[in-house]
Amino acid sequence: xxxxxxxxxxxxxxxxxxxxxxxxxxxxxxxxxxxxxxxxxxxxxxxxxxxxxxxxxxxxxxxxxxxxxxxxxxxxxxxxxxxxxxxxxxxxxxxxxxxxxxxxxxxxxxxxxxxxxxxxxxxxxxxxxxxxxxxxxxxxxxxxxxxx
Numbered sequence: 618x619x620x621x622x623x624x625x626x627x628x629x630x631x632x633x634x635x636x637x638x639x640x641x642x643x644x645x646x647x648x649x650x651x652x653x654x655x656x657x658x659x660x661x662x663x664x665x666x667x668x669x670x671x672x673x674x675x676x677x678x679x680x681x682x683x684x685x686x687x688x689x690x691x692x693x694x695x696x697x698x699x700x701x702x703x704x705x706x707x708x709x710x711x712x713x714x715x716x717x718x719x720x721x722x723x724x725x726x727x728x729x730x731x732x733x734x735x736x737x738x739x740x741x742x743x744x745x746x747x748x749x750x751x752x753x754x755x756x757x758x759x760x761x762x763x764x765x
Contacts, residue, residue: 625648629641633665638665641665654685655687656682657689657691659685660699663696663699664695679696680700690717694712694726697710697711706736706737709736713729713730714730724754727746728760735763747763751764
């Protein structure tokens with residue numbers, strides 16, 4: 618299939634949903650080739666590689682994507698998730714902090730910041746992030762559970 622980056626991204630999403638992770642990786646790679654500076658696409662490729670079990674490629678992809686100029690809060694959060702799952706806790710925490718700075722009222726990002734801080738041994742920071750999340754979403758039972 619020849620096509621745009623958006624078509625390749627859509628194909629990658631379709632294949633990923635069908636659990637054809639090898640096919641999804643190929644589609645996302647094609648999309649990234651067409652727009653190499655797209656942080657969200659690069660993050661999606663890294664996540665697909667993680668799902669496929671290619672830890673080294675996922676880690677390398679996340680590290681390459683984290684400094685792309687268009688990395689928004691959601692992308693930084695996704696990259697932090699990837700690096701947390703590859704046991705690169707300090708790097709993940711840095712990304713969660715950056716994401717939280719860009720979206721200080723996003724509860725899901727605050728919970729991921731807390732999760733990352735816990736993994737990095739930064740328990741006071743984790744508690745503060747959870748308390749901020751609960752101030753925004755007082756009925757969030759997952760945040761309460763994590764805080765306890």
